[in-house]
Amino acid sequence: IVLTQSPATVSLSPGERATLSCRASQSLSSYLAWYQQKPGQAPRLLIYDASNRATGIPARFSGSGSGTDFTLTISSLEPEDFAVYYCQQRTNWLTFGGGTKVQIK
Amino acid sequence: QITLTESGPTVVKPTQTLTLTCTFSGFSLSTSGLGVGWIRQSPGKALEWLAIIYWDGDKRYSPSLTSRLTLTTDSSKNQVVLTMTSMDPVDTATYYCAHTYYSYAAVWGQGTLVTVSS
Numbered sequence: 001i002v003l004t005q006s007p008a009t010v011s012l013s014p015g016e017r018a019t020l021s022c023r024a025s026q027s028l029s030s031y032l033a034w035y036q037q038k039p040g041q042a043p044r045l046l047i048y049d050a051s052n053r054a055t056g057i058p059a060r061f062s063g064s065g066s067g068t069d070f071t072l073t074i075s076s077l078e079p080e081d082f083a084v085y086y087c088q089q090r091t092n093w094l095t096f097g098g099g100t101k102v103q104i105k
Numbered sequence: 106q107i108t109l110t111e112s113g114p115t116v117v118k119p120t121q122t123l124t125l126t127c128t129f130s131g132f133s134l135s136t137s138g139l140g141v142g143w144i145r146q147s148p149g150k151a152l153e154w155l156a157i158i159y160w161d162g163d164k165r166y167s168p169s170l171t172s173r174l175t176l177t178t179d180s181s182k183n184q185v186v187l188t189m190t191s192m193d194p195v196d197t198a199t200y201y202c203a204h205t206y207y208s209y210a211a212v213w214g215q216g217t218l219v220t221v222s223s
Binding site: 098 | 152157167214
């Protein structure tokens with residue numbers, strides 16, 4: 001299963017809303033996760049099963065979607081949210097998308 | 106508190122076999138739904154799942170690398186060992202182990218950079 005993330009890069013200002021997309025080449029039901037990775041750090045799980053926040057993840061992060069189209073929304077960007085975001089599926093083996101970089105405008 | 110630590114060589118030569126050890130604490134690998142996985146990331150590139158072992162002992166490998174990968178466990182030491190044969194410079198990457206919850210990487214180790222070079 002191929003996961004295509006868009007856009008590859010988005011430039012936003014703190015306080016703005018970020019909407020990241022992940023599209024799958026076949027249906028995933030709701031078996032999709034989102035991760036955040038900052039430079040020099042390991043990724044961190046944000047969302048699992050499309051819409052469930054992982055432990056300790058702030059409420060400004062939300063996930064939605066099912067089937068082949070999924071969205072990660074950050075309602076109001078904080079300075080620490082500028083990072084690369086990856087989606088991951090677990091329906092057919094385990095694969096990640098290519099990532100979306102959220103950078104400061 | 107769940108922690109994982111990767112250990113192994115930082116440099117291997119082409120054609121050699123890489124052996125990485127993941128030592129974990131704070132959970133039992135026999136708990137339903139849990140597992141330990143290995144993921145790598147080439148410099149500046151995206152993430153790639155390599156292998157995962159589940160609570161019931163089931164082991165799965167990346168279809169593109171299955172012939173080169175082997176997972177073993179030492180439950181007495183809370184360790185999961187990944188072996189990758191026939192290393193090539195394209196295998197240069199940071200290798201992570203992770204505590205998995207239903208195949209999602211819930212807690213990650215800090216990663217270890219492995220360079221393949223003669």
